[in-house]
Amino acid sequence: MIATLGLAALWLAAALAALQLVGGALALRAPGNPLAAVVRPVAMVQGMLVALSMICLVIVFCQTDLSVELVAKNSHSAKPLLYKFAGSWGNHEGSMLLWVTIMAMAGGVVALVERRLPEPTILATLAAQSFVSLGFYAFLLFASNPFSRANPVPAEGQGLNPLLQDPGLAFHPPTLYIGYVGLSVAFSFAVGALLTRQVSPVFARAMRPWVLGAWIFLTLGITFGSYWAYYELGWGGWWFWDPVENASLMPWLAATALLHSVSVLAARNALRAWTVMLGVVAFSMSMVGTFLVRSGILTSVHAFAVDPTRGQFILALLAINIGAALTIFALRAATVTEGERFAINSREAALVFNNVMLTGTLGIVLIGTLYPLLAETLGAQVSVGPPYFNPATAIFVLPMLVVMAVGPLLRWRRDSLGRIGRMLLVPLVLTAAAVVVLARQGINLLPLLGLALAAGLAVAALMPLLGRRLRTVKLPLWGMVLAHFGIAVALAGMAGDSAFTTEKLVAARVGEKVEIGPWSLKFEKVEPIAGPNWTALQGTLKASYAGAAPIKLEPQSRAFWSPPQQTNESALATRWNGQLYAVLGEQAEDGRWQLRLWWKPFVTLIWLGGMLVALGGLLALLGRVASDIRRLVAVDKIAYRRMRQGR
Amino acid sequence: MKPSAPRVPSKWALWLPLVLFGAFVVLVLFGLLKPAGREVKSAMIGKPLPQFSLRPATADRPGLSFADMADGKPKLLNVFASWCVPCAVEAPQLAQLRARGVEVVGVAIRDRPDELRVFLQRNGNPFTRIGADNVSAIQFAIGSSGVPESFVIDGKGTIRYQHIGDIRPEQVEIIAQKVREAGQ
Numbered sequence: 001m002i003a004t005l006g007l008a009a010l011w012l013a014a015a016l017a018a019l020q021l022v023g024g025a026l027a028l029r030a031p032g033n034p035l036a037a038v039v040r041p042v043a044m045v046q047g048m049l050v051a052l053s054m055i056c057l058v059i060v061f062c063q064t065d066l067s068v069e070l071v072a073k074n075s076h077s078a079k080p081l082l083y084k085f086a087g088s089w090g091n092h093e094g095s096m097l098l099w100v101t102i103m104a105m106a107g108g109v110v111a112l113v114e115r116r117l118p119e120p121t122i123l124a125t126l127a128a129q130s131f132v133s134l135g136f137y138a139f140l141l142f143a144s145n146p147f148s149r150a151n152p153v154p155a156e157g158q159g160l161n162p163l164l165q166d167p168g169l170a171f172h173p174p175t176l177y178i179g180y181v182g183l184s185v186a187f188s189f190a191v192g193a194l195l196t197r198q199v200s201p202v203f204a205r206a207m208r209p210w211v212l213g214a215w216i217f218l219t220l221g222i223t224f225g226s227y228w229a230y231y232e233l234g235w236g237g238w239w240f241w242d243p244v245e246n247a248s249l250m251p252w253l254a255a256t257a258l259l260h261s262v263s264v265l266a267a268r269n270a271l272r273a274w275t276v277m278l279g280v281v282a283f284s285m286s287m288v289g290t291f292l293v294r295s296g297i298l299t300s301v302h303a304f305a306v307d308p309t310r311g312q313f314i315l316a317l318l319a320i321n322i323g324a325a326l327t328i329f330a331l332r333a334a335t336v337t338e339g340e341r342f343a344i345n346s347r348e349a350a351l352v353f354n355n356v357m358l359t360g361t362l363g364i365v366l367i368g369t370l371y372p373l374l375a376e377t378l379g380a381q382v383s384v385g386p387p388y389f390n391p392a393t394a395i396f397v398l399p400m401l402v403v404m405a406v407g408p409l410l411r412w413r414r415d416s417l418g419r420i421g422r423m424l425l426v427p428l429v430l431t432a433a434a435v436v437v438l439a440r441q442g443i444n445l446l447p448l449l450g451l452a453l454a455a456g457l458a459v460a461a462l463m464p465l466l467g468r469r470l471r472t473v474k475l476p477l478w479g480m481v482l483a484h485f486g487i488a489v490a491l492a493g494m495a496g497d498s499a500f501t502t503e504k505l506v507a508a509r510v511g512e513k514v515e516i517g518p519w520s521l522k523f524e525k526v527e528p529i530a531g532p533n534w535t536a537l538q539g540t541l542k543a544s545y546a547g548a549a550p551i552k553l554e555p556q557s558r559a560f561w562s563p564p565q566q567t568n569e570s571a572l573a574t575r576w577n578g579q580l581y582a583v584l585g586e587q588a589e590d591g592r593w594q595l596r597l598w599w600k601p602f603v604t605l606i607w608l609g610g611m612l613v614a615l616g617g618l619l620a621l622l623g624r625v626a627s628d629i630r631r632l633v634a635v636d637k638i639a640y641r642r643m644r645q646g647r
Numbered sequence: 648m649k650p651s652a653p654r655v656p657s658k659w660a661l662w663l664p665l666v667l668f669g670a671f672v673v674l675v676l677f678g679l680l681k682p683a684g685r686e687v688k689s690a691m692i693g694k695p696l697p698q699f700s701l702r703p704a705t706a707d708r709p710g711l712s713f714a715d716m717a718d719g720k721p722k723l724l725n726v727f728a729s730w731c732v733p734c735a736v737e738a739p740q741l742a743q744l745r746a747r748g749v750e751v752v753g754v755a756i757r758d759r760p761d762e763l764r765v766f767l768q769r770n771g772n773p774f775t776r777i778g779a780d781n782v783s784a785i786q787f788a789i790g791s792s793g794v795p796e797s798f799v800i801d802g803k804g805t806i807r808y809q810h811i812g813d814i815r816p817e818q819v820e821i822i823a824q825k826v827r828e829a830g831q
């Protein structure tokens with residue numbers, strides 16, 4: 001019943017998306033077409049219908065309605081409710097439904113609130129949005145129906161991949177999805193602006209909240225995802241340059257570039273064609289990311305829901321959407337007139353440099369991710385890893401970070417470096433001092449540069465606040481300062497982790513003592529325990545930091561029985577200055593247990609920094625939205641007054 | 648310094664993104680259509696079965712233990728369940744293997760005796776022994792990730808071959824061959 005309702009709502013929403021596309025297109029060709037009036041309401045209703053469909057899916061999962069094939073394949077009545085709930089999008093069909101849900105709801109919100117842009121541009125934007133969603137509706141309805149029935153109805157479901165049975169799953173994929181799909185709005189705006197030749201500061205201001213919002217969620221998604229991989233995979237690393245991780249990093253890099261170029265366009269009416277191009281590229285990267293994850297075309301540690309046929313379908317959607325957008329770009333970009341001019345030492349120039357470096361990093365990551373595929377078609381098996389990615393991205397990232405320290409201090413149009421030279425003295429001295437101190441400790445070049453730069457950057461990031469009355473500083477400026485500061489914090493965490501981490505792999509008998517860094521651990525016992533749908537061997541370690549009171553660590557080796565799979569649950573002890581990370585391995589034949597231990601000073605700064613960056617984005621978004629609302633209210637008041645005065 | 652602005656790129660340069668994107672699509676299409684061995688192999692191949700003992704799943708067949716598997720004769724161990732549709736689909740193939748002299752033993756995963764009886768009546772019973780694995784313990788221990796799956800076990804109780812999914816008619820010969828090899 002509920003499944004039928006969900007399917008019906010999905011079909012209706014798809015039909016409305018088609019109407020939205022046709023209506024928008026006809027209204028664009030012949031201004032004054034009455035269909036123009038239906039486009040906005042249709043977009044809103046479409047958003048509500050598909051949201052209803054998603055709610056239906058969540059309900060059948062929570063009820064474990066095994067007559068729905070998707071539930072039977074991916075859920076199980078013995079699973080905790082949180083994972084039943086999260087399981088509704090922890091699979092291919094459900095996640096695609098979540099994708100269109102977010103997309104259609106975003107379209108509905110654009111239709112509801114966007115009033116600044118000329119009406120034809122909005123119509124073109126909504127038409128572009130429905131064009132993209134139609135492809136996904138077709139994919140859902142014809143090739144991956146989430147509501148298809150199981151016949152006969154099985155007695156029990158097959159369960160959910162145990163690696164995904166973690167609180168992280170409940171939030172990680174939807175967060176990334178909101179980011180991916182938020183970029184689809186930026187994409188639609190870019191296409192709409194190109195089609196109606198309205199690439200202007202107004203367009204940039206209309207697009208900016210969507211880019212900001214998507215970017216916040218991508219930042220959070222990557223931060224959570226990195227932490228999830230860190231404690232769930234049990235390898236002690238926080239970033240593996242795995243294709244699936246790169247798939248989330250590439251849209252973030254593009255969105256970061258877009259965020260900065262949109263600011264230039266909004267403030268100074270420059271970088272017009274480039275901003276539009278980035279709008280297309282950012283969403284392309286989201287789709288490329290989805291494609292790489294879903295098709296299983298690249299070998300990955302995170303590959304679930306992999307199916308080459310689905311890959312072909314997503315590739316077709318990708319080719320149509322992005323191919324069409326790039327064709328429109330090639331045809332129209334020449335007509336986007338040249339923007340305002342600016343000097344080499346101006347804020348615009350710093351932002352252009354930032355954009356070039358971010359795009360360069362994006363290129364490096366994209367090439368590294370696709371290279372194994374290229375090599376495979378040429379008949380060689382290769383794998384590209386940190387030895388390529390770390391130095392190659394550093395070439396672009398380090399100079400960018402240096403300019404990031406300077407850029408926010410520069411004025412628009414033209415500035416003199418002499419003016420800000422004195423301000424930069426403090427961060428410069430700090431960086432130089434850090435280099436000297438760290439070099440004497442014999443730290444490797446990249447972590448050394450990272451740490452030194454982080455020190456200078458943390459100070460420089462706060463400098464735009466100098467000489468201002470803090471109470472009058474606008475939210476977007478606070479946001480920028482906080483986000484840049486967060487980058488410095490995260491950088492310190494990354495460099496600190498690779499500079500100071502100690503690792504130990506030992507075979508220990510119960511009762512033995514192990515030392516690692518400042519910690520001393522006593523291996524107390526191993527005992528079996530049972531969870532709701534797993535059994536585990538749990539080790540107990542008493543860890544004491546430099547003689548302080550011991551902390552209990554309980555790493556587990558878990559065996560899930562539905563579906564059968566083994567996972568390692570690492571145990572962490574977090575202090576302000578780092579984390580101790582313990583994994584319980586196999587038992588050797590002589591009765592000793594394998595223990596893998598890491599002491600990772602300052603590693604938590606990575607995720608703290610990520611959250612600061614996202615928080616900075618949130619402040620900027622709130623500031624922008626608040627001023628948009630104030631402006632809307634003011635415009636309404638004026639209109640009302642004029643109406644009363646009979647004008 | 649003189650104010651400068653980015654030069655307007657030439658008309659042809661504007662097509663460059665599309666061309667690069669086209670190259671990307673061709674590359675991944677090539678990779679996607681190329682047939683690839685993506686099958687999951689058990690890490691248990693070449694290793695002995697664990698020590699286990701399963702009680703009988705039905706009244707008319709004995710249960711299954713490690714000792715039964717290591718009695719000197721190669722066997723086909725079929726992991727199945729009455730609630731599993733592909734298991735019913737592969738039943739004729741198991742019957743064929745039985746007719747060719749392959750000894751087939753079963754492990755019924757989380758099943759009920761009454762349902763199992765109906766299943767075997769309807770689809771035939773090629774098994775000489777059926778053990779009941781109500782917590783998927785053995786299934787997990789031999790590296791099986793779903794039902795149906797079939798393992799070729801040699802006379803010493805070592806896993807020689809793993810077949811994931813139902814055995815299709817054209818695969819009967821391969822399985823029979825693997826069992827013969829395990830007997831040599």
